Amino acid sequence: MADLNRARLTVLSGPSGVGKGTVVAEVRRRHPEVWVSVSVTTRAPRPGEVDGEHYWFVDRESFDHLLDNDGLLEWAEYAGNRYGTPRGPVEEQLRAGLPALLEIELQGARQVRERAPEAQLVFLAPPSWAALVSRLAGRGTEHPEVQERRLALAQAELDASGEFDVVVVNDDVARAADELVGLLTAPPPAGP
Numbered sequence: 001m002a003d004l005n006r007a008r009l010t011v012l013s014g015p016s017g018v019g020k021g022t023v024v025a026e027v028r029r030r031h032p033e034v035w036v037s038v039s040v041t042t043r044a045p046r047p048g049e050v051d052g053e054h055y056w057f058v059d060r061e062s063f064d065h066l067l068d069n070d071g072l073l074e075w076a077e078y079a080g081n082r083y084g085t086p087r088g089p090v091e092e093q094l095r096a097g098l099p100a101l102l103e104i105e106l107q108g109a110r111q112v113r114e115r116a117p118e119a120q121l122v123f124l125a126p127p128s129w130a131a132l133v134s135r136l137a138g139r140g141t142e143h144p145e146v147q148e149r150r151l152a153l154a155q156a157e158l159d160a161s162g163e164f165d166v167v168v169v170n171d172d173v174a175r176a177a178d179e180l181v182g183l184l185t186a187p188p189p190a191g192p
């Protein structure tokens, strides 16, 4: 994956349960050199989630301290919790001429678009609404009322897919991962 050695920021967004984490894990299984930002969150860890690997799990006070000290590239309040991208590691990666991948929700993707217009914004879409509902329920990590809250947000996220540079349909994990690898290795559009 020699072409990956370019300083490009890519954002992967899409509704909760569409399979962002699954597709990114498949990309990293094939290409462990792909660098993915580790977000901070005030959400409680799910069983099996490891601090510093899946997220940096912090309390609200620590999150707000980072925010107040310009430590976040973007952030959002999502379904009752806060999530943000630590600025330092991403900037370090890009300064070194290396690409960076963020897996974040819609409000954060919009902030990245404003702050880094050259970033590539990719929307991961479900093959159908029914598939999304069934994936979120099937994951079994949220109570039904939290699933409902996430699905209400999902509708608005799907409506915003036109704001993204590319839409990838996650009908099949291997195929969607192929497409994401292609986007990560594609040359950035020529500047003006």
Ligand SMILES: Nc1ncnc2c1ncn2[C@@H]1O[C@H](COP(=O)(O)OP(=O)(O)OP(=O)(O)O)[C@@H](O)[C@H]1O
Pocket: 014, 015, 016, 017, 018, 019, 020, 021, 022, 023, 135, 136, 138, 139, 170, 171, 172, 173
């Ligand atoms: N192409 C697919 N076909 C069938 N099931 C899938 C597919 N992709 C992912 N899944 C399943 O859907 C569920 C949700 O996937 P995942 O946790 O990766 O979603 P996510 O978009 O990262 O969610 P969140 O934004 O809530 O973190 C998982 O149980 C996963 O195994």
Ligand SMILES: Nc1nc2c(ncn2[C@@H]2O[C@H](COP(=O)(O)O)[C@@H](O)[C@H]2O)c(=O)[nH]1
Pocket: 014, 015, 016, 020, 039, 040, 043, 074, 075, 076, 078, 083, 084, 085, 103, 104, 105, 106, 107, 108, 109
């Ligand atoms: N704006 C941001 N969104 C983020 C970040 N890290 C994760 N996320 C998104 O939040 C939702 C919920 O995640 P979950 O792990 O609780 O299911 C999902 O869409 C993630 O992509 C971030 O740093 N900033």
